[in-house]
Amino acid sequence: MEFYKETIKEFVENVSSDAPSPGGGSVAGLIGALSGALNSMVYSLTVGKKSYEALDEDIKIMIRGFQEKSKQFTNNALEMMEEDRKEFLKLMDSYKLPKETDEEKKIRTLTIKENTKKAMMPPLNLARECMDFYKNLNIMSKYGNKMLLSDLGMSAILLHCAIESSIINVKVNLNSLREDKEFFDKIKEELDTMFNNSLIEKDVISRKVNSYIFPED
Numbered sequence: 001m002e003f004y005k006e007t008i009k010e011f012v013e014n015v016s017s018d019a020p021s022p023g024g025g026s027v028a029g030l031i032g033a034l035s036g037a038l039n040s041m042v043y044s045l046t047v048g049k050k051s052y053e054a055l056d057e058d059i060k061i062m063i064r065g066f067q068e069k070s071k072q073f074t075n076n077a078l079e080m081m082e083e084d085r086k087e088f089l090k091l092m093d094s095y096k097l098p099k100e101t102d103e104e105k106k107i108r109t110l111t112i113k114e115n116t117k118k119a120m121m122p123p124l125n126l127a128r129e130c131m132d133f134y135k136n137l138n139i140m141s142k143y144g145n146k147m148l149l150s151d152l153g154m155s156a157i158l159l160h161c162a163i164e165s166s167i168i169n170v171k172v173n174l175n176s177l178r179e180d181k182e183f184f185d186k187i188k189e190e191l192d193t194m195f196n197n198s199l200i201e202k203d204v205i206s207r208k209v210n211s212y213i214f215p216e217d
Helices: 008-016 024-044 057-094 102-143 146-177 181-213
Strands: none
Touching: 008 024, 024 057, 024 102, 024 146, 057 102, 057 146, 102 146, 102 181, 146 181
């Protein structure tokens, strides 16, 4: 059964069990999906309301387009939960390959390296999609229902959490690929940039939310 078809209780119990999956990568996907869902809730309670109807038609069209992208982001994050499991289990199977002969050792080493790179991709792609999703949150921070700004703030916090969690899950695989220096340096630089930019994006939205819902005296 796919993770997203489980009840919350079932998923949490599976995470806490001794099963190899779900693990951190799948949890990061869930966090990303929750961020998207909260943002979509803001859309649902914005589109069609009085303040929305007062906007220019081109802006309303833009907002509806971003609303669809928000729903798609949530679905993509849920799919990443499954993709992470699939690639992680393939990597684990690589370590079970025979290593009695030199040829077997060579094949095993190459397979582990190949599957390590593949196991990196779900969390890396999730982090990339999460970074792009800040554009969507910024639209709602500008046009969204002001009564739901606290939910938007939570969406930003969860989005950064999904990014930081994904980065950790990339690094745990990237660490064993240091010999491929060009590849290692390229991914590491991307991870560092995403983390720093995510902090900035999250803080901008958080400050905007807090200034509205809890203004300083």
